[in-house]
Amino acid sequence: MEHLIGGERNPKVLAQLARARARRKITELEHALDGAEFFTAEHAALLRTMLERIDRLTGDITRLSGVIEQLLAPYEEQLQQAGSMPGWGRRSAQDAVAETGVDMT
Numbered sequence: 001m002e003h004l005i006g007g008e009r010n011p012k013v014l015a016q017l018a019r020a021r022a023r024r025k026i027t028e029l030e031h032a033l034d035g036a037e038f039f040t041a042e043h044a045a046l047l048r049t050m051l052e053r054i055d056r057l058t059g060d061i062t063r064l065s066g067v068i069e070q071l072l073a074p075y076e077e078q079l080q081q082a083g084s085m086p087g088w089g090r091r092s093a094q095d096a097v098a099e100t101g102v103d104m105t
Contacts, residue, residue, distance in 0.1 A: 001051065005044045009037045068094060078102040 008014055011033035020096050022029065072079060075097055080095035082104075 001047060004039055005048055005051075007044075008105060011036055023027065072097060075102050078104075086099075 003014060010028045014033045014036060015029035018029055020024060037077050050067060072094055078097060079090065079093045082088060082096055088096075
């Protein structure tokens with residue numbers, strides 16, 4: 001996306017930027033990116049705004065997750081117990097403790 005914003009429109013060049021598992025689909029990516037020449041400066045400005053918003057929200061989530069960790073620190077043992085249940089993870093345990101408290105009776 002950064003390359004599109006920066007002005008790259010060649011589908012072959014853009015497809016070659018793929019990473020990890022997407023590299024196995026270079027041909028499909030080239031076809032999907034066919035028409036990238038119609039990606040305008042206005043599209044780039046909108047995409048930049050959307051990516052910046054995602055970055056801000058990701059930062060907010062990171063900060064709030066830290067606050068949640070601090071608030072739940074006294075209940076680490078209960079979080080570990082709840083998080084060990086099949087299908088549960090730390091986030092589910094945090095949600096349960098936040099909603100119902102630590103008295104599981």
